[in-house]
Amino acid sequence: MKKTLLSRSLLIIMMIAAMGMTTAVWAQGQGNGKGYGHGQKQGQGMKKGDPAMHMKMMIPDLTVEQAEKIKSLRLEMMKKINPLKAQIKEKRAHLNTLSIVEKPDMKAINKTIDEIGALRIEMMKIHAQMRQDVRAVLTEDQRVIFDSKAGRMMGKGMKGHGYHGSRGPGECR
16 A cells, blocks of 8 residues: 555656656747747747847847848957957966966966956957947947947857956956
């Protein structure tokens, strides 16, 4: 009797857990298993996370030509930024190596910090130029909205493609 009751209880708990997991998976993929939002399936329109889609949501009445121009400007920026990001990663690794030795060479540490700072400054200049190039593509009304949302757009839409990258443990902004 106890075994039957225990088996039945275990079966009910497993069924409840399975239903809960099914609901969670369905909610994440919105039932289509693809993970694309707003009823779109793969291949329909723009993909989730597409910077052009993000720009269209942030800037009203963005034409296809404007979106394409902004997309090409972004690609050009990424071509310039990616090598700088790689250099910064290398310099941070070198800085870590310099910092953990028994007798750290402060001149070498300070020089590496200055080099990282110079690379970050170069990246910020590239971002500033990109911003002005995007502004030149927009109408006056669009520019007003773009300027009012600039911090949020660069912080979210371009994240990972510029100087907003992640920091390692113990590193400050």
